[in-house]
Amino acid sequence: MARQIKPAEQRRGELLDSAQALFFERGYDKTTVNDLIQHAGLSKGGFYHHFSSKEEVLEALVERLASASMAELKDVLEGPDLDALTRLNTFLSRARQMKVEQVPQMRGLFETLFQPGNQVLYHRINAASMAVVSPLLARIIEQGRQEDRFDVPDAHMAAETILHLGAATYRSVAKAMNAAGTDEADSAADELEQVLRFQGVVVDRILGLADGSVDYVEAGFARAIIDGLAEPRN
Amino acid sequence: MARQIKPAEQRRGELLDSAQALFFERGYDKTTVNDLIQHAGLSKGGFYHHFSSKEEVLEALVERLASASMAELKDVLEGPDLDALTRLNTFLSRARQMKVEQVPQMRGLFETLFQPGNQVLYHRINAASMAVVSPLLARIIEQGRQEDRFDVPDAHMAAETILHLGAATYRSVAKAMNAAGTDEADSAADELEQVLRFQGVVVDRILGLADGSVDYVEAGFARAIIDGLAEPRN
Numbered sequence: 001m002a003r004q005i006k007p008a009e010q011r012r013g014e015l016l017d018s019a020q021a022l023f024f025e026r027g028y029d030k031t032t033v034n035d036l037i038q039h040a041g042l043s044k045g046g047f048y049h050h051f052s053s054k055e056e057v058l059e060a061l062v063e064r065l066a067s068a069s070m071a072e073l074k075d076v077l078e079g080p081d082l083d084a085l086t087r088l089n090t091f092l093s094r095a096r097q098m099k100v101e102q103v104p105q106m107r108g109l110f111e112t113l114f115q116p117g118n119q120v121l122y123h124r125i126n127a128a129s130m131a132v133v134s135p136l137l138a139r140i141i142e143q144g145r146q147e148d149r150f151d152v153p154d155a156h157m158a159a160e161t162i163l164h165l166g167a168a169t170y171r172s173v174a175k176a177m178n179a180a181g182t183d184e185a186d187s188a189a190d191e192l193e194q195v196l197r198f199q200g201v202v203v204d205r206i207l208g209l210a211d212g213s214v215d216y217v218e219a220g221f222a223r224a225i226i227d228g229l230a231e232p233r234n
Numbered sequence: 235m236a237r238q239i240k241p242a243e244q245r246r247g248e249l250l251d252s253a254q255a256l257f258f259e260r261g262y263d264k265t266t267v268n269d270l271i272q273h274a275g276l277s278k279g280g281f282y283h284h285f286s287s288k289e290e291v292l293e294a295l296v297e298r299l300a301s302a303s304m305a306e307l308k309d310v311l312e313g314p315d316l317d318a319l320t321r322l323n324t325f326l327s328r329a330r331q332m333k334v335e336q337v338p339q340m341r342g343l344f345e346t347l348f349q350p351g352n353q354v355l356y357h358r359i360n361a362a363s364m365a366v367v368s369p370l371l372a373r374i375i376e377q378g379r380q381e382d383r384f385d386v387p388d389a390h391m392a393a394e395t396i397l398h399l400g401a402a403t404y405r406s407v408a409k410a411m412n413a414a415g416t417d418e419a420d421s422a423a424d425e426l427e428q429v430l431r432f433q434g435v436v437v438d439r440i441l442g443l444a445d446g447s448v449d450y451v452e453a454g455f456a457r458a459i460i461d462g463l464a465e466p467r468n
Binding site for chain 2: 123
């Protein structure tokens with residue numbers, strides 16, 4: 001009676017592996033549910049057991065990517081010897097570094113998310129990623145409150161608000177996507193960097209810190225992202 | 235040669251009138267493009283000349299509603315004798331009052347926007363409304379900078395950031411929608427009010443003002459919204 005079948009979790013993981021391969025290499029728009037099924041060696045029924053749509057696959061993939069990124073930052077998030085501001089700045093710096101490294105391979109995904117009309121999908125993806133990151137950021141902020149260094153009424157609301165700022169860069173990032181590899185790349189990078197600098201000040205102030213305390217962005221970051229977006233995909 | 239036809243702008247306006255009547259009374263989900271066409275006395279071709287989808291009609295309707303609201307606030311926005319903080323606080327107070335008044339009739343729209351899976355549409359609508367409000371808010375902030383009362387590096391980015399905070403209330407408002415008219419209404423109102431209070435502090439700080447300077451929310455506002463959502467529709 002016991003057929004040799006893979007556990008559901010493993011199946012689901014393999015589906016996400018396929019999604020990652022296809023969305024990144026071929027692009028999200030150019031990948032169909034049938035492509036995913038074929039690549040993962042699944043039946044249609046098997047697919048719909050796990051996911052109701054391609055969007056839902058992407059949502060789960062983003063959640064997995066965000067969790068993997070946070071796992072890589074475990075030492076920063078949990079290291080016992082860091083005060084909250086140092087922890088936050090190290091966390092942000094490492095997260096930026098990871099973004100710059102990951103952008104070229106994720107181009108096929110970014111192309112979709114920042115296309116006109118896809119802001120909807122972007123927000124869904126953003127929410128999935130925020131759900132992973134928000135409690136970890138809240139923990140750092142709570143530490144800062146405990147240390148009497150951060151002056152903010154609520155760590156969780158502060159984390160949510162700070163992560164929501166990300167969505168406010170949508171327009172600048174979309175512009176940067178289009179400018180990547182063109183003459184407009186410089187001005188698009190400048191604009192994105194300005195927005196990020198402004199948001200850095202907002203983060204300082206939300207946490208009750210002096211302007212410039214939080215290293216939210218560094219010179220050249222926006223440009224590095226745009227250059228990464230411009231790299232030809234394999 | 236000159237047939238008696240209505241100017242395109244008038245046609246478009248009538249379509250939006252129909253959309254407003256049907257979306258509000260019947261609900262957005264229960265209104266089809268055919269309903270709109272019939273109600274406005276248009277041909278299918280006439281409809282698609284103006285809009286490519288029902289979503290696009292809603293977007294245009296929200297833009298029109300936002301413009302109408304801002305027109306009603308013209309005295310606050312342009313009155314010459316107000317310092318920036320008084321202008322901002324009066325603007326916010328009047329805007330809240332309008333929201334409380336409008337919520338019951340807009341229930342049919344809210345029901346859709348705050349349903350699971352419709353966050354996408356919400357963001358589109360939110361962006362349409364922000365595009366109208368943002369330059370007006372930026373002007374108030376710029377006045378505050380000129381008066382050396384607001385301490386913020388950029389009025390336009392500040393306005394965008396402050397308006398983006400609205401999207402961060404999505405989850406609490408969705409919860410409130412579901413709680414309206416039930417035993418959960420009290421706690422949903424408390425939660426929404428807490429989030430709004432927190433955002434008020436964020437706005438103070440973005441503008442470089444002492445906590446509590448900006449009257450972002452008042453006691454009972456969240457409850458009034460929730461009660462408005464619970465009112466039976468005609």
